[in-house]
Amino acid sequence: MAGDPAVLEADRISLRFGGVRALTDVSFSVGRGEIFSIIGPNGAGKTSMVNCISGRYRPTEGRILLEGRDVTGLRPNRRAALGIGRTFQNLALFGHMSVLDNIMVGRHHLLRTGFLRGMVYWVGGAQTEELAHRREVEEIIDFLEIQHVRKATAGTLSYGLRKRVELARAVALKPRLILLDEPMAGMNLEEKEDMARFIVDLNEEWGMTVLMIEHDMGVVMDISHRVMVLDFGRKIAEGTPEAVLADPHVRRAYLGEADDLVEGEPVPA
Numbered sequence: 001m002a003g004d005p006a007v008l009e010a011d012r013i014s015l016r017f018g019g020v021r022a023l024t025d026v027s028f029s030v031g032r033g034e035i036f037s038i039i040g041p042n043g044a045g046k047t048s049m050v051n052c053i054s055g056r057y058r059p060t061e062g063r064i065l066l067e068g069r070d071v072t073g074l075r076p077n078r079r080a081a082l083g084i085g086r087t088f089q090n091l092a093l094f095g096h097m098s099v100l101d102n103i104m105v106g107r108h109h110l111l112r113t114g115f116l117r118g119m120v121y122w123v124g125g126a127q128t129e130e131l132a133h134r135r136e137v138e139e140i141i142d143f144l145e146i147q148h149v150r151k152a153t154a155g156t157l158s159y160g161l162r163k164r165v166e167l168a169r170a171v172a173l174k175p176r177l178i179l180l181d182e183p184m185a186g187m188n189l190e191e192k193e194d195m196a197r198f199i200v201d202l203n204e205e206w207g208m209t210v211l212m213i214e215h216d217m218g219v220v221m222d223i224s225h226r227v228m229v230l231d232f233g234r235k236i237a238e239g240t241p242e243a244v245l246a247d248p249h250v251r252r253a254y255l256g257e258a259d260d261l262v263e264g265e266p267v268p269a
């Protein structure tokens with residue numbers, strides 16, 4: 001997205017765990033309105049990078065900028081409040097709560113009146129705000145086609161539906177950037193197709209900027225505007241899906257994982 005201001009900039013990020021170099025000097029930026037994917041073999045540093053962005057890990061070196069603001073020293077909850085939303089590799093829903101409550105719960109920090117005040121004083125501004133809030137949540141529920149389960153207990157839903165509810169909860173926070181950690185993991189083909197369509201629609205119709213880690217190459221190449229490839233903690237390629245697929249370094253990094261490449265594409269020996 002040439003010319004667009006970067007929503008996210010990772011500036012020379014390195015991360016070490018004792019002697020393990022999880023990331024070495026990785027820089028990239030995600031433009032407003034992009035779907036940007038990070039791929040790479042197992043242990044390449046993808047999750048480490050997402051954790052540096054969400055604030056779970058503090059990089060050993062380098063800076064993370066959100067819309068130009070240095071957030072490197074901020075804790076995860078501060079970054080979430082500034083607009084970094086995320087879903088997790090493993091589901092993180094409240095299993096005993098309804099779908100609606102799971103989606104509502106994260107949104108209270110968006111209310112001007114605050115969660116506690118909003119609970120105790122149901123008059124004037126608070127009431128109007130709460131109604132608008134509910135309307136928006138209902139819109140997200142409609143958009144992600146989970147109306148039929150809105151009252152169901154989250155823990156009773158199929159895996160694919162729970163992943164969708166998790167996405168709804170992250171979207172409900174109106175993030176400037178949403179981090180999707182393996183959104184298709186464990187899904188069947190139909191569920192993957194649905195999830196891919198929702199991500200594209202959120203991006204195209206709602207303008208959501210997406211940074212995604214995903215092992216399913218077909219999906220990554222289908223829906224990403226740009227892709228970055230990590231290998232042993234270093235960036236080895238970045239560009240459009242076509243350019244990345246044609247890159248000899250990438251092909252070499254994926255040797256032995258040839259099945260993950262797009263069907264019909266021969267992998268050189």
Ligand SMILES: Nc1ncnc2c1ncn2[C@@H]1O[C@H](COP(=O)(O)OP(=O)(O)OP(=O)(O)O)[C@@H](O)[C@H]1O
Pocket residue numbers: 017020021022040041042043044045046047048049
């Ligand atoms: N908390 C940790 N402590 C020590 N080493 C870690 C930690 N987290 C990650 N690593 C190491 O850092 C490197 C990068 O791991 P990371 O999980 O980021 O890779 P990945 O690309 O996400 O892998 P996968 O595709 O298998 O999820 C690996 O060598 C891993 O063993």
